[in-house]
Amino acid sequence: MERSPAGQKMASVYIETFGCQMNEADSRYVADRARSLGYAIATSAEAADVVVLNTCTVRDNAERRAYGRMNHFNALKRRDSKVRLVVMGCLAEQDRDRMQRLAPHVDAVFGTRELRRLADKLAEWEPDFARTPREGADDDIRDNMLPFALGGTADAVQDAFSHLRAFVTVQRGCSYYCTFCIVPHVRGRFDHRPATAIIEEVRERIHQGAREVMLVGQTVNAWHDAASGADFGNLCSTVGRLDGLERLTFISPHPKDFTEKIVGDLAGVAALNPRVHLPLQSASDAVLRRMNRKYTLAQFHEKVELIRRHLPHCAITTDLIVGFPGETESDFRATLEYVRSGVFANAFTFIYSMRRGTPAARWEQVSRADALERFERLIEAQNAVTRAYHDRKLGHVTRALIIGDSKKDPDKLSAKTTDNVTLVAAKPLGYSAEAYAQTPWLDIEIEHAHVWGCSGRVVGRSERFNGPTVTAGRTIVNLMAAI
Numbered sequence: 001m002e003r004s005p006a007g008q009k010m011a012s013v014y015i016e017t018f019g020c021q022m023n024e025a026d027s028r029y030v031a032d033r034a035r036s037l038g039y040a041i042a043t044s045a046e047a048a049d050v051v052v053l054n055t056c057t058v059r060d061n062a063e064r065r066a067y068g069r070m071n072h073f074n075a076l077k078r079r080d081s082k083v084r085l086v087v088m089g090c091l092a093e094q095d096r097d098r099m100q101r102l103a104p105h106v107d108a109v110f111g112t113r114e115l116r117r118l119a120d121k122l123a124e125w126e127p128d129f130a131r132t133p134r135e136g137a138d139d140d141i142r143d144n145m146l147p148f149a150l151g152g153t154a155d156a157v158q159d160a161f162s163h164l165r166a167f168v169t170v171q172r173g174c175s176y177y178c179t180f181c182i183v184p185h186v187r188g189r190f191d192h193r194p195a196t197a198i199i200e201e202v203r204e205r206i207h208q209g210a211r212e213v214m215l216v217g218q219t220v221n222a223w224h225d226a227a228s229g230a231d232f233g234n235l236c237s238t239v240g241r242l243d244g245l246e247r248l249t250f251i252s253p254h255p256k257d258f259t260e261k262i263v264g265d266l267a268g269v270a271a272l273n274p275r276v277h278l279p280l281q282s283a284s285d286a287v288l289r290r291m292n293r294k295y296t297l298a299q300f301h302e303k304v305e306l307i308r309r310h311l312p313h314c315a316i317t318t319d320l321i322v323g324f325p326g327e328t329e330s331d332f333r334a335t336l337e338y339v340r341s342g343v344f345a346n347a348f349t350f351i352y353s354m355r356r357g358t359p360a361a362r363w364e365q366v367s368r369a370d371a372l373e374r375f376e377r378l379i380e381a382q383n384a385v386t387r388a389y390h391d392r393k394l395g396h397v398t399r400a401l402i403i404g405d406s407k408k409d410p411d412k413l414s415a416k417t418t419d420n421v422t423l424v425a426a427k428p429l430g431y432s433a434e435a436y437a438q439t440p441w442l443d444i445e446i447e448h449a450h451v452w453g454c455s456g457r458v459v460g461r462s463e464r465f466n467g468p469t470v471t472a473g474r475t476i477v478n479l480m481a482a483i
């Protein structure tokens with residue numbers, strides 16, 4: 001339990017996040033607002049006065065998991081009626097009425113455009129919790145189900161390293177209406193944030209210690225500033241010149257919005273991470289048309305070539321959907337062949353998930369058995385390409401930004417390279433989270449390649465991405481100078 005300087009118990013909030021980087025960015029906004037209102041950020045739901053569940057509805061299982069989690073959290077309210085449960089995010093936007101029926105114990109529901117109202121509610125509740133220690137909050141009583149977050153995580157808002165990666169929202173909503181996607185229905189049409197507000201927030205995050213800034217939007221490269229006419233290339237160029245910025249990345253672009261001018265601008269940003277996520281979804285033109293993706297495979301491939309021309313060392317990653325309504329075996333084979341050609345360093349592969357209210361939900365569905373069988377073939381094909389990509393890192397020393405403890409083994413550390421590959425290494429002797437948060441760039445010698453990433457050993461660490469490698473405060477080699 002955290003206490004204020006006067007020794008009083010502080011109100012606390014626990015935030016669990018499902019879904020995409022947009023949700024992570026929203027959770028961090030809520031955490032920042034909660035902190036400024038005097039709340040502590042709790043590391044477990046059991047210790048919190050307010051539990052916030054930030055939900056996703058992009059796939060059916062995300063929705064089911066969110067409802068499951070709401071029911072688990074009801075145990076906390078049964079134990080202490082003062083605890084408040086809040087649901088925010090896309091499911092909250094879509095299911096407000098249904099949620100009140102299915103989970104009547106939820107105290108408040110805030111849609112994706114109501115974050116300010118959520119912060120107001122926290123301000124209203126705060127006096128109820130402060131100075132009134134909650135009975136049982138410090139004891140060891142646990143609902144056995146609660147520690148197992150079903151995919152959600154509180155890491156994004158409360159761990160020792162979360163401030164190193166800043167998510168800065170540049171745009172909300174989407175106006176493209178892909179026929180499988182719920183986003184325009186729950187987050188609304190494009191709403192581009194003014195450049196001045198974005199730049200101010202990036203500066204603030206750098207000041208708070210961010211080593212990597214991720215610009216986040218549903219169709220991030222469609223961003224433009226109504227006042228100045230600046231496009232996404234201009235924005236990245238400006239952000240890239242900000243004092244103290246170490247690395248810049250962005251997610252998620254739409255292939256159609258990459259112009260020669262934008263990609264050329266990106267090539268001029270020295271801090272840009274060498275990875276572009278370019279969601280393909282399917283390599284069949286017939287499926288792409290039904291998906292309303294606004295490009296053919298040939299047009300998509302032109303964008304791949306454009307990126308390769310301007311950013312030759314850039315890894316391209318993608319999203320793929322199998323089993324979209326009407327997908328035939330030959331449609332699927334087009335995707336399989338394109339993947340086998342080795343275009344993508346990695347891919348997020350999904351079985352099509354029917355979303356209420358979208359056009360594709362009304363169309364004839366591919367059988368589950370066919371979708372599953374295609375999914376497995378696609379995973380196998382992409383895994384071979386991904387593994388080959390990781391194999392190329394063997395024997396090299398790679399600089400990667402620390403994430404924290406490996407989820408599978410607390411004796412190991414996990415980090416991400418600038419091309420978004422997960423690295424895992426044993427914690428060096430004398431490891432402490434505080435010291436590593438100060439020197440968060442790890443130089444890891446890659447010893448093994450896997451499908452999920454690479455493993456190796458930490459041979460040094462650095463305060464800055466372009467800084468010299470130091471260990472225990474002593475310079476051992478200037479890795480970056482050697483590149």
Ligand code: SF4
Pocket residue numbers: 174175176177178181182183184218219254
């Ligand atoms: S571009 Fe398509 S998939 Fe992406 S958010 Fe917009 S509607 Fe959804």
